[in-house]
Amino acid sequence: MRSFPVSNLTQPDAVLERLSFPVADELAARFNEAGHRLYLVGGSVRDALLGRLGTDLDFATDARPEQVRRLVTGWADAIWDTGIEFGTIGARRRGTDLEITTFRADTYDRQSRNPEVRFGDSITEDLVRRDFTVNAMAVELSTRTFVDPHDGLAALAARRLDTPATPQESFADDPLRMMRAVRFVSQLGFAPAPRVLEAIREMTDEITRITAERVQAELSKLLTGRFPRRGVELMVDTGLADHVLPEVPAMRLEIDEHHQHKDVYQHSLVVLDQAIDLEEQDNAPDLVLRLAALLHDIGKPATRRHISGGGVSFHHHEVVGAKMVRKRLRALRYPKDVIEDVAQLVYLHLRFHGYGRGEWTDSAVRRYVTDAGPLLSRLHKLVRADCTTRNRRKAAALQRTYDDLEERIARIAAEEDLARVRPDLDGNEIMRLLGLPPGPLVGKAWRFLKELRLDRGPLDHDEAVAELRRWAAEQGITPAGDDA
Known part of the structure; x- marks a missing residue:
């Protein structure tokens, strides 16, 4: 995938000419023959447009999970269905990992941490539930149709983070999206829209609804991004850090x-x-x-x-x-x-x-x-x-x-x-020289010899034995016969 300036992201047709996904096109042909549509979506489209696409691709489809599994069986090199209850089938083909998810139209009770999974019927319905507009773009692969109902392309060109719905609705649905916003600042160098910043400041307490494991995953991605200082500063300035890293x-x-x-x-x-x-x-x-x-x-x-x-x-x-x-x-x-x-x-x-x-x-x-x-x-x-x-x-x-x-x-x-660095005599030799059985005294002798090694550097064998015997006498330990 070739990289090209973000400032060039103004004409969808020109953008599509630069995108090439051989494995994705093969997969799309299988779905098309079966009467289903397949879209490259979300972060995969965003990263492709930024010239940083890796070997993980995300797709959305109108096919239901069991239909997806049948369509990739015999084509994929490996298949996994650990996410099938959320509508996702995973597959691998020629070193590329693929996640294929049925259109979602989830609802949230805004109390629990997980959505009530509901399958949708259109790509538009699927995209509106996504976290940010730069992640709410799709490419219908069989027709090479670019789908961008929330002006994600313009946001990408401006390096701006905004939400498809209002930020308050988005963050109420999933408060982890506030941490994801901060993470994208670190990873991509984007700037949150003013209304996003305002919503984060208003809703920082909501992050406590999220499990520590999920918060930690976002924090780790933030800290290993290209601009972690920006992410940390944003966490502190918005008040998120008061809950995540108050120190x-x-x-x-x-x-x-x-x-x-x-x-x-x-x-x-x-x-x-x-x-x-x-x-x-x-x-x-x-x-x-x-x-x-x-x-x-x-x-x-x-x-x-x-x-x-x-x-x-x-x-x-x-x-x-x-x-x-x-x-x-x-x-x-x-x-x-x-x-x-x-x-x-x-x-x-x-x-x-x-x-x-x-x-x-x-x-x-x-x-x-x-x-x-x-x-x-x-x-x-x-x-x-x-x-x-x-x-x-x-x-x-x-x-x-x-x-x-x-x-x-x-x-x-x-x-x-x-x-x-270790003692000049090992545990077996300590036991033999002092006539000790395995136990705490052997460990104590070993630690004495290690401290001696750190203080004086390597000792020759006779000197180490002499020091051990001297230490044993001070401890009231009667050594075995001198068989060194």
Whole structure:
């Protein structure tokens, strides 16, 4: 699919000439022969017009789900019907995933979270129930007819988000659409229409009707979009963040003339931007790094203390922040590994500032690497992104200091294999030397030897055995005979 300027999206006929979907055309021919219509719809049309269509295609049809299943059987390489109760049949053909949904004319009671599914009879009826006008366009594939009853093409050209019905009706039907609006700001760089912004501000409380899992999915897509800062700012400005990520707007601390400090909220947005700049360009957006960058200072409001004579302190805000991160991300139903990774990055993000001008011992460097573990690369990026001082000389000095730390890590890693720091004696040898059965004492001895390894680096075998025996004597453990 070729990309072309959004400003060219003015003539539907010219647009249609640029669209080519071989798999979709094959499918449309099967539906047409059976007397049914097939439309490419929604985000697929939008993305095709923007030149960013992937290998997932969405369709709408007048055929009922069982008829759809019969039509794709024998043609598709794979079929799934997990969404059949909502009128959707999934299929795969030559590496392209297809979702084919019967026209919908859902109704909402505006109390529960799910619609009452009702099949419709026309594409017009189907499109009016969609979230935004840029997603309410369709192409009838057998006749190449462009269907745009809500001026979605004009909205797409203007990069404007508006709703087919009034935003109040749309958001009352499904409040998650407010989060989707914010997400599209981040993903596509679009701007909500004034009436959409007004409706979001009026209806933010409605987001509490939505399950945490659905909100989290939209938040993750927002944070991994092209312009996540815009999305976060819109969430905060409209009040959505008060329900989704209340710790972020809470960072907008009052600053008085006697106790000035950096604007924590704005600083966090800058760190988010700078962390994104440090991501590997060929890889997918790093959700863990972006969450950590946005939330690294959320412990500051709770730890702010005014210092006599002026100034402000935030002692242990990294410890408090890590706890807050765990609580918030659990509430949003993030996976356990994401929660722990983000919390650990928040906990460690300040440690570098104890490095000074290189005063750390090799032991301290080893501990930094060991505590970061597989997060070390992300921690490097977060710490560098966190250097946001306006003083250019100070910022450059901080970056040079971190360069020095990374060089020391590389040197020690090359000498000692830091990625595999473990005691010089394993559990089996500890039990043999001390005559211990498996149990807590073995673990205690193992941890002693690991701490020794971090402090002094690798020990030769005899030295490690001697240190273990010395420790055992201090613990009142009588070692077995000297059979080392």
